[in-house]
Amino acid sequence: MSTSTVDSTDPRTRRHEAKRARIVAAAWELARRDGVGAISLRELAAAVELRQPSLYAYFASKLDLYDAMFHEGNSRLLERLDALPPTDDAREAVKRYARAFTEFALEDPARCALLLQRPIPGFEPTADSYAVAQQVVACFVERLHAAGMVDPGDVDCMTAMVGGLIDAQQSNDPGGDRWVRHLDRLVELHLDDAQRQRHHRQEGQ
Amino acid sequence: MSTSTVDSTDPRTRRHEAKRARIVAAAWELARRDGVGAISLRELAAAVELRQPSLYAYFASKLDLYDAMFHEGNSRLLERLDALPPTDDAREAVKRYARAFTEFALEDPARCALLLQRPIPGFEPTADSYAVAQQVVACFVERLHAAGMVDPGDVDCMTAMVGGLIDAQQSNDPGGDRWVRHLDRLVELHLDDAQRQRHHRQEGQ
DNA sequence: GTCTATACATCGATAGAC
DNA sequence: GTCTATCGATGTATAGAC
Numbered sequence: 463m464s465t466s467t468v469d470s471t472d473p474r475t476r477r478h479e480a481k482r483a484r485i486v487a488a489a490w491e492l493a494r495r496d497g498v499g500a501i502s503l504r505e506l507a508a509a510v511e512l513r514q515p516s517l518y519a520y521f522a523s524k525l526d527l528y529d530a531m532f533h534e535g536n537s538r539l540l541e542r543l544d545a546l547p548p549t550d551d552a553r554e555a556v557k558r559y560a561r562a563f564t565e566f567a568l569e570d571p572a573r574c575a576l577l578l579q580r581p582i583p584g585f586e587p588t589a590d591s592y593a594v595a596q597q598v599v600a601c602f603v604e605r606l607h608a609a610g611m612v613d614p615g616d617v618d619c620m621t622a623m624v625g626g627l628i629d630a631q632q633s634n635d636p637g638g639d640r641w642v643r644h645l646d647r648l649v650e651l652h653l654d655d656a657q658r659q660r661h662h663r664q665e666g667q
Numbered sequence: 668m669s670t671s672t673v674d675s676t677d678p679r680t681r682r683h684e685a686k687r688a689r690i691v692a693a694a695w696e697l698a699r700r701d702g703v704g705a706i707s708l709r710e711l712a713a714a715v716e717l718r719q720p721s722l723y724a725y726f727a728s729k730l731d732l733y734d735a736m737f738h739e740g741n742s743r744l745l746e747r748l749d750a751l752p753p754t755d756d757a758r759e760a761v762k763r764y765a766r767a768f769t770e771f772a773l774e775d776p777a778r779c780a781l782l783l784q785r786p787i788p789g790f791e792p793t794a795d796s797y798a799v800a801q802q803v804v805a806c807f808v809e810r811l812h813a814a815g816m817v818d819p820g821d822v823d824c825m826t827a828m829v830g831g832l833i834d835a836q837q838s839n840d841p842g843g844d845r846w847v848r849h850l851d852r853l854v855e856l857h858l859d860d861a862q863r864q865r866h867h868r869q870e871g872q
Numbered sequence: 873g874t875c876t877a878t879a880c881a882t883c884g885a886t887a888g889a890c
Numbered sequence: 891g892t893c894t895a896t897c898g899a900t901g902t903a904t905a906g907a908c
Binding site for chain 2: 496497499500579580581583584615618619621622623624625626627629630633640641643644648651655
Binding site: 514 | 899900901902903904
């Protein structure tokens, strides 16, 4: 039983995980250079001084590699968001969260593509990897609630707006701020509108 | 001189253009079935009863085929938008335009992917094809102006919002209306906010 | 367990006959 | 314009050495 169980203190599995991480890092480098969809397993293997078939000792398939990249990227995003300085101002907290998310996404077009869009035909995140992505959303929703945005529809509008800004920025003005500079204002606009809607609903009852 | 010039009345070039259009139509079919990025030139050739190398008599490369698809898709979108019933109400006109655009995008995930996102590594629209896409934007901006939204920043916010809704809808709830149902409300929210900003600016001067 | 070596199917693209 | 033949590269997979 103990031999079949994953043991993170086992030096062998530790080395294995370390090399896996090294491969994922090299894959991100290639993705940044050529695009996420243009990663060649042979070139990736060469980058970590392996032969291509040896990669299959670490990943069951190329889609499995993408899943590992997806997981790693979302984990980093979650770290970044967890490290945000806390605030008593709930609205300020929302803005910081949205800003950090946006900055993270725009730092790296390749990362942005894999995490936010679906550029790989046939790639669907594992339940495990998807859970990390869900955590990012859940954490955002939490802060929106704290800032008075409780209606799920309003939350959807907010997330769509942030995603839309990032997408437009990435696609039409990479490296600039033509769209992203409106982030704070639009976050406030949505928060205010949600507040207004809430009052209307209360009056309506 | 006349032999080297493109003559659309020449039956030979007309047949050529017709077959090119047939190939593009078949390519869209494959894109709908397998995804835009998963089109196989051999399968496409078989669909129009040709051998794979014969496609190169109609397209210089696979990217050239994608460009033709991009052009055709945007042309159809422009037709659709031009056919919208006119209104005296400028705000209503904006909403109709945004609604038609959204409907068009969501009708076909593959079309949505090629026209709005950049799912093909290395694909950049030709200047000619891009011009059609620009026309769609220009027409939207025109109606926004008529509805009192004159600030370019506000226009950017509006386009990003519409794109964000479409993207979220397509990615997270294909076929549903969880995000898109807020379109009208958000268009009005942005129009109202632009109006408010304009008054602030006038007061500030 | 991890590696080398190799085979296989498929892909986009090109050359040249007709 | 359409074909056959072929190229180089890719992702996938297996066999077998150590």
